[in-house]
Amino acid sequence: MDFLSSFLMRFLAQLQSPTLGFLIGGMVIAAVNSRLAIPDAIYKFVVFMLLIKVGLSGGIAIRGSNITEMLLPALFAVVTGIxxxxxxxxxxxKLPNVKVVDAIATAGLFGAVSGSTMAAALTLLEEQGIEYExxxxAxxxxxxxxxxxxxxxxxxVYVSKQKQRLKAEESLSKQESLSRQVVAAGDYPSKPEYPSTKQEYFGQQQNQAPQRVEIWPIIQESLQGxxxxxLLLGLALGLLTRPESVFESFYEPLFRGLLSILMLVMGMEATARLNxxxxxxxxxxxxxxxxxxxxGFIAFGLGMIAHYATGFSLGGVVILAVIAASSSDISGPPTLRAGIPSANPSAYIGASTAVGTPVAIALAIPLFIGLAQALMGN
Structure with a gap:
C-alpha cells in the first residue's frame, strides 16, 4: 500500500512540471481556435537543437564508458521495436473497419521513436534528480x-500477396468464362488445363514466393530522416571530437527553453490532428x-532485466520505456509514406499526433518515472 500511495503522489507531481504544462497549454490554445502559430522553420530548428544536444551528451558519455554495458539494453531496444x-x-x-496496411503503418510509427518525447523524458529525469546513463x-x-x-x-509482403490473390481471381474468372463458352459449343476437353476449384487455384498461388523486399533502402531512408x-551527428561529434566547451556554454543552457517551445507546438498539433x-x-x-x-511496460520489464543483470540504471530503464511508449513525429511519417504508399496517413499520423504523443508525454513519462522512484524508495 505504501508503494502504491508513494507512486500516485509522485505521478501527480509529475503532471505539474513545466514540460507537461506547455503541452497542455498548446492543446488548449488550439482548442479555442487561437491564431497563435509557430513558423515551421522555427519548429525544425528547435527539433534540431534538441536532438543535436541529446546526441552530443550521448557521444561524450559513450567515449568514456564501457561499450559492453550498452549491449543488452540495445538488444532489448531492437526486440521491443520489432x-x-x-x-x-x-x-x-484484426479490428472492424481497420485496413491491414493502415494498421501496420500505425504500428510502425508507434514502434519508431519520438526524439521530442525522449527529450522531455530526459528533462524530467534531471528535474527529479534521477541518474541515467x-x-x-543512443x-x-x-x-x-x-x-x-x-x-x-x-x-x-501483405500487399504482394493481395496482388497475387487479385490476379488469381481474375485469371480463374477468365478461365471459368472460357470453359462455359467451350461447353456451350459442345466441345468437352478430356482434361482441364486449370484447377477445378478456387481452393486448389489459390493454393497454387500461395505456394509462389512473394516479391522480395529490399531492406537496405528502408534503413537508408530511416538514417536520412x-x-x-x-541525433547520429551529435553522437558522432561527441564521440570523435571534444565538444564539451560549446556543449556546456551553448546547448545545455538552451535545452529546457527550447523544449518548452516544442511542447507548445506539439500540443497545438495534437488538437489539430483530432479532425x-x-x-x-x-x-x-x-x-x-x-x-x-x-x-512502455514491455520495455520497462526488459529494462529491469538489464538492471538486475548488468546494473543498467533505473533512469535508463525509464528512458527505454519512454522511447517504446513514444511514436515518431518527425522522421517516421515520411519514411512510412515512401515505404507504405498505400497506407492512409490520416490513420497513422492522426493516431500518433492526436492521441499517442499526448499520452506518452502526459501519462507514460510521469508513470514510469514515478514507478522508478517508487522502486528506488524500496
Missing part, C-alpha cells in the same frame, strides 16, 4: 530503425491511447 509492430499487426489489424539516448536508432523496417516489410540524422483522426475508425483512438502504455 515486437511492437507485430502486436499492432495482430491486434489493431548519458548513452541511453538506444533511439536501435528501436527506431528495426520498427520501421519490420513495418515496411510486413506491409510489402532529419531527426535521426541530427484527421475522426475520418478513420475509432479503433485507432483506442489503440493510440492503450498502445503507448502497453509498449
Amino acid at each position: 515486437v511492437i509492430v507485430f502486436i499492432g499487426r495482430y491486434t489493431l489489424a 548519458a548513452w541511453a539516448a 538506444l533511439y536508432p536501435f528501436m527506431d530503425i528495426p520498427a520501421l523496417v519490420t513495418a515496411i516489410v510486413l506491409a510489402s 532529419s531527426a535521426l540524422s541530427a 484527421e483522426l475522426r475520418k478513420v475508425a475509432q479503433w485507432y483512438a483506442v489503440y493510440a491511447f492503450l498502445a503507448p502504455l502497453l509498449h
Whole structure:
C-alpha cells in the first residue's frame, strides 16, 4: 500500500512540471481556435537543437564508458521495436473497419521513436534528480530503425500477396468464362488445363514466393530522416571530437527553453490532428491511447532485466520505456509514406499526433518515472 500511495503522489507531481504544462497549454490554445502559430522553420530548428544536444551528451558519455554495458539494453531496444509492430499487426489489424496496411503503418510509427518525447523524458529525469546513463539516448536508432523496417516489410509482403490473390481471381474468372463458352459449343476437353476449384487455384498461388523486399533502402531512408540524422551527428561529434566547451556554454543552457517551445507546438498539433483522426475508425483512438502504455511496460520489464543483470540504471530503464511508449513525429511519417504508399496517413499520423504523443508525454513519462522512484524508495 505504501508503494502504491508513494507512486500516485509522485505521478501527480509529475503532471505539474513545466514540460507537461506547455503541452497542455498548446492543446488548449488550439482548442479555442487561437491564431497563435509557430513558423515551421522555427519548429525544425528547435527539433534540431534538441536532438543535436541529446546526441552530443550521448557521444561524450559513450567515449568514456564501457561499450559492453550498452549491449543488452540495445538488444532489448531492437526486440521491443520489432515486437511492437507485430502486436499492432495482430491486434489493431484484426479490428472492424481497420485496413491491414493502415494498421501496420500505425504500428510502425508507434514502434519508431519520438526524439521530442525522449527529450522531455530526459528533462524530467534531471528535474527529479534521477541518474541515467548519458548513452541511453543512443538506444533511439536501435528501436527506431528495426520498427520501421519490420513495418515496411510486413506491409510489402501483405500487399504482394493481395496482388497475387487479385490476379488469381481474375485469371480463374477468365478461365471459368472460357470453359462455359467451350461447353456451350459442345466441345468437352478430356482434361482441364486449370484447377477445378478456387481452393486448389489459390493454393497454387500461395505456394509462389512473394516479391522480395529490399531492406537496405528502408534503413537508408530511416538514417536520412532529419531527426535521426541530427541525433547520429551529435553522437558522432561527441564521440570523435571534444565538444564539451560549446556543449556546456551553448546547448545545455538552451535545452529546457527550447523544449518548452516544442511542447507548445506539439500540443497545438495534437488538437489539430483530432479532425484527421475522426475520418478513420475509432479503433485507432483506442489503440493510440492503450498502445503507448502497453509498449512502455514491455520495455520497462526488459529494462529491469538489464538492471538486475548488468546494473543498467533505473533512469535508463525509464528512458527505454519512454522511447517504446513514444511514436515518431518527425522522421517516421515520411519514411512510412515512401515505404507504405498505400497506407492512409490520416490513420497513422492522426493516431500518433492526436492521441499517442499526448499520452506518452502526459501519462507514460510521469508513470514510469514515478514507478522508478517508487522502486528506488524500496
